[in-house]
Amino acid sequence: MPVPVRRLAGANLPLVRDHNSALVLDLVRRNGAISRVELAAGTGLSAQAITKIVNRLLADGLVTEAGRTGATGGKPRTLLRLEPTARYAVGVHLDRADTTVVLTDLTAHPVARRRLPQGMAATPEDALTAIADAVHSVLAEIPDTRRLVGVGIACPGPLDHTTGILHRVTGLPAWDGFPLRARAAGRFGVPTVVDKDSNAAALGESLSAAGTPDDFGYLYHGQGLGAGFVLGGRVYRGRRTNAGEFGHQIMDLDGPRCPCGNRGCLEALCRAALEAGDPARAARLVGTAAVNLVRLLDFEHLVLGGPVVLADPERYLREVTTTIGALLPEPTWQRVTVTLTGARADATAVGAAALILAPLFDTGVAPAASC
Amino acid sequence: MPVPVRRLAGANLPLVRDHNSALVLDLVRRNGAISRVELAAGTGLSAQAITKIVNRLLADGLVTEAGRTGATGGKPRTLLRLEPTARYAVGVHLDRADTTVVLTDLTAHPVARRRLPQGMAATPEDALTAIADAVHSVLAEIPDTRRLVGVGIACPGPLDHTTGILHRVTGLPAWDGFPLRARAAGRFGVPTVVDKDSNAAALGESLSAAGTPDDFGYLYHGQGLGAGFVLGGRVYRGRRTNAGEFGHQIMDLDGPRCPCGNRGCLEALCRAALEAGDPARAARLVGTAAVNLVRLLDFEHLVLGGPVVLADPERYLREVTTTIGALLPEPTWQRVTVTLTGARADATAVGAAALILAPLFDTGVAPAASC
DNA sequence: CCAGTTAATCAACAGCGTGTACTTACGGCA
DNA sequence: TGCCGTAAGTACACGCTGTTGATTAACTGG
Structure with a gap:
């Protein structure tokens, strides 16, 4: 058939x-x-x-x-x-160097938190064991374990959100093809979801910040540069969960070579700026790329997060904001607002929990933006 | 309250x-x-x-x-x-230099077509009068006028799709603030929708081509450079119908000045290439910008249209395709397919009709891409 | 204390897809 | 030619949704 x-x-x-x-x-x-x-x-x-x-x-x-x-x-x-205590979700931010586990209530506010020294440098099984311990540890905070909705896991891409399988994580061959979702779900015995870190962080912002609009972009600046898009109140992942590849946007046709093979990638330019001890210039480069993003997706709101941003949040925010203001014309564009992520260093872990909470507020049937 | x-x-x-x-x-x-x-x-x-x-x-x-x-x-x-003859829609492509009016059946196939020498150089009222004549002319092809679903109008942005009001169309001050939708609806007496040309063309491709995926980008290369995005089977317009501003993507930080005030905009680079008699280079530049787009939105399909493309479609397609192939790594990315618009020169007008037909196949309640 | 007003609920109803049981229409075989 | 097995398609009663129309609850103002 x-x-x-x-x-x-x-x-x-x-x-x-x-x-x-x-x-x-x-x-x-x-x-x-x-x-x-x-x-x-x-x-x-x-x-x-x-x-x-x-x-x-x-x-x-x-x-x-x-x-x-x-x-x-x-x-x-x-x-x-x-009622915040009606439901809880666990969010896991599995990063290269370490892991953060948070427990959030129904309002996506964290109520418990663990930091693990193991990151993705460990073997998948070892990392999972450490995570499982931390998850069970935070669950002690819940009055009734049945109130746990599930566990969300955020980690660096590429990965497939629908299957929860990791793909070719840069420099971490042990995780290539690892069925993270299935393995984790087996351990925890509750619904488990896996997503890219930047997607999770974007969704977390959407759920935890009060007046977050239906469409915005989350820019993550850490070891790499990633973006998460919330369009129409939902994370936009694309068909293969590859959406938001922000770091390798070509910004300078004659720019320096990037390890990816191309020239003038945003990530290569930023890295050069940071190595030259000029984080402000890195922020301005991100701001320039953000202008392209705003023009493409008509964003009126951007959120900044990640270690590089949080190293000096106010300055980073200032540089990005002024760059956007300088490169966008007055009339319509000037509505763009830029903020720092509310959950700071735990933003991605909180976002991972938000992956689990979001379906409670959106069953997958939504209004259109049509005529 | x-x-x-x-x-x-x-x-x-x-x-x-x-x-x-x-x-x-x-x-x-x-x-x-x-x-x-x-x-x-x-x-x-x-x-x-x-x-x-x-x-x-x-x-x-x-x-x-x-x-x-x-x-x-x-x-x-x-x-x-x-049943193709069950419903009909009129599509109007109101362009700077001329106007195209098509009548399509339920399958978005054109069954009648008129070309008007008046474009947006005429006053809004004169243009509307000419359009109204053409619309009534093509309606003679319909067995029963009640089968007409409505009229869609596509024109250069910026404009507001929800209100149907035009904003600051470059070089055409007479149209600034013109309530096109309301005026046109008053004349035609049927549902009328206004959208950006590139959005309409993208939707038209979605409805008229057989195997069009749920997510793809339409790249329009004419006097300006615009893009239309279909995400999850629907046109993504952003909050102010400004999404798809493709021409002023900054591609070269040290590039030539663009009339918009910035440096290295895609449009400025392309224009320079075309003026230098090198359309292939222009196509490659668009291809490079398309790579950025594919990385941001995880597109697996792109459609090319517009006068510059259609001046030598095969070559344009070849240059874009090879550029994408050269700049994207093998593994996942290589699934990207690039095609030429099916409706060629009438693509935008057909797309305008598609604006009216689309709601018949999508009532505004759609499945999510969630877990 | 009662009239006026607004919030919230009770009760009867129309219409959607569902489950069970049935009819229709074909191929295969004797 | 006729029967049987199979699969497509339909009738009908039912459960449950939000809706319409009437009713109760709770407050302000005179």
């Missing part, structure tokens, strides 16, 4: 329910405290439907009633909030 | 129906001819649901039964096809 091209996407009643529940939960999350009336207006659903949905969420303990608004001549509105 | 952040997205029964109908219609479109069994497998819906949905589509005349497959020991499958 010829296999149809499109993957399953038929909608039925349970799916409608889950979608609307997630939609309401997402609205509660974004607004901090919100009334049923506003939920109805924000979703387009009737007040009656909101009542039913909220009752389900209350029964599940996901939201709680928290005070009421000042009345304006009628019954005051009851405010609803997320 | 504080307005909730998120726009309406609550799902109810009618929406489920429309979504599933569009989903089925999309599967029929993509596969050319497909059986109910395959529709069930492809959507995840039960055979009974497919029966109901297909019956609705048959009643509406959108699909027709067309033969059956060879039986394999049981009842043979009945094949379903789109």
